[in-house]
Amino acid sequence: MELKLIEQIKRTCEKLDRENLYEFIVKGIGDDCAELASPSGRNLIITTDTMVEGTHFRLSYFPPEFLARKLISVNVSDIAAMGGMPFAALLNLEVPSQLKDLDSPFWEEFKKGLLSQLTNFGIRLIGGDTVSLKDRRLGLTLTLLGFIEKERAIYRSGAKEGDYIYVSGYVGEAGAGLKILENRSYKRHLLPRPVKRHLILRYLDPTPRLKLGRLLSGLGVNAMIDVSDGMSTDLSHIARESGLCARIFAKDIPISRPLLLFSKMTKKSALDLALFSGEDFELMWTISPEQAREMEKRAAKVIGRRPFFIGKMERGEGVVLERDGKEMDITFKGYEH
């Protein structure tokens, strides 16, 4: 959920809130999902994301099947970052004239991707809206509903001083994949085909960490977010919402072999990609040092390896990168679509 204008309106809505009209809204704007109280043991959570051709993707390199899968994945990732489970979705399609034949191969592939991903995650499509455009680009909005057990949702605002910061996997790979797709000259480099394929697929077909998010929400994790806008920007949200500073260590940022190869071939900094490019859809969370060891063990069983320790929460504000004994403020330095 991206904000700006929407955040301005939040304030007025908060005034309404004090009149107690909305006691069932547990969490409004400003986290991965909104959360609504339910009289049952489970609360409802809801998130929405819009993807627009030309801004978020190009049809020249994005197979429709993957486009549908990713639209679902990015929203599932928001649900995962709260610790919840998705169950129902609404789909809004803005269809440009050149795609108006809904029986064309494009839409057949799109449907295939949509159905496979809905099935993967146990999500049912319950509504939506289709609008035909005369001369515009394809626009896709998915709104995803999920549930979370009462008092178990992990917010961005919950980090505590002294918490360790973790990330679930390698970062920067999706950013490298996008660069390969956007820049034809990279393709001509001597990057081995499997490496290229791996990086591109990390961008086109990310895997949201749903199982891990569920596990972590029961393990005393204090704050959590998914890496969508870049590790630096996303960590800035945790720091700001929690009123603390996030200090991370360059030597601990997980950089994969494929990303290192890409970096070597293209002279792009692997660390910059890891910190500032987005869309890896790994989870990032904070937890007290006492609970960290047990969490590492349990998480390893779900993701196949230990999550990466990358830093600590401390008094102060913003995000600080420590590298070779030097400090750098990288607060809200990130990837812009």
Added chain:
Amino acid sequence: MELKLIEQIKRTCEKLDRENLYEFIVKGIGDDCAELASPSGRNLIITTDTMVEGTHFRLSYFPPEFLARKLISVNVSDIAAMGGMPFAALLNLEVPSQLKDLDSPFWEEFKKGLLSQLTNFGIRLIGGDTVSLKDRRLGLTLTLLGFIEKERAIYRSGAKEGDYIYVSGYVGEAGAGLKILENRSYKRHLLPRPVKRHLILRYLDPTPRLKLGRLLSGLGVNAMIDVSDGMSTDLSHIARESGLCARIFAKDIPISRPLLLFSKMTKKSALDLALFSGEDFELMWTISPEQAREMEKRAAKVIGRRPFFIGKMERGEGVVLERDGKEMDITFKGYEH
């Protein structure tokens, strides 16, 4: 909620349904809202609508304040047509480059309209997404959450043979207003200024029948829908979903004095506008003859006059218009954006 492609996916999702994974989904795709069961006495309902510049509106005549109000109204109308109450919304904005300054007068007015309408209906904005576009038109999506008491939602599918059909107010006025806005020559006609203003406002700033919908959902109404795509099309949904035929009488279709004046000045058929143009956002419902009189009285107290009887549900299919002793099939003849 508009469908087509989305409806095709429904079938596969219904297969999932039979595996009982989704016992909390009471109503999926195919009504004004989707409905989710809750363990409390109230179920959750949800609807979404997308409005795109060039397809649904032109900024040349649509004041931003009214645009925001209408975006909310059309969704509130869907909640009203189920008999429910709205309480929370998510807003997705696709912002073209010429509107990217979010402090501009355009967005100030938009926010003003948004806040006034959110407050009117007791709705809190809980989330959303903003995306910046390079060269596209403004796109707006609102997703609205509401509640409805268990077993009290009115579906399109509930009409019974012999039911009377009612509409809550004059139809065709919004369509006439749009024609005035779209066609400069109409403005030059001798249409009195207050009449012109009335018709234009019916299009720009419709009033969803929320109170009436709430009342009707407690009065034994069998089926209900709002008039968004045109009376003929919307009634076709009730007929199809209920497996019956809707027979309406031309002489009973409510046509206002302003619409008659417009019709006289422009030589456009007032009846055609009433039947086939949309966006009046009146409610249309069916009820047994035995309960009709009591309902008329109670409804009159809410809307200031008796609702209009327009026809009957009978065996068969589609929508039949009876006029001067002749019959005409007008199934799914309607207004296309």
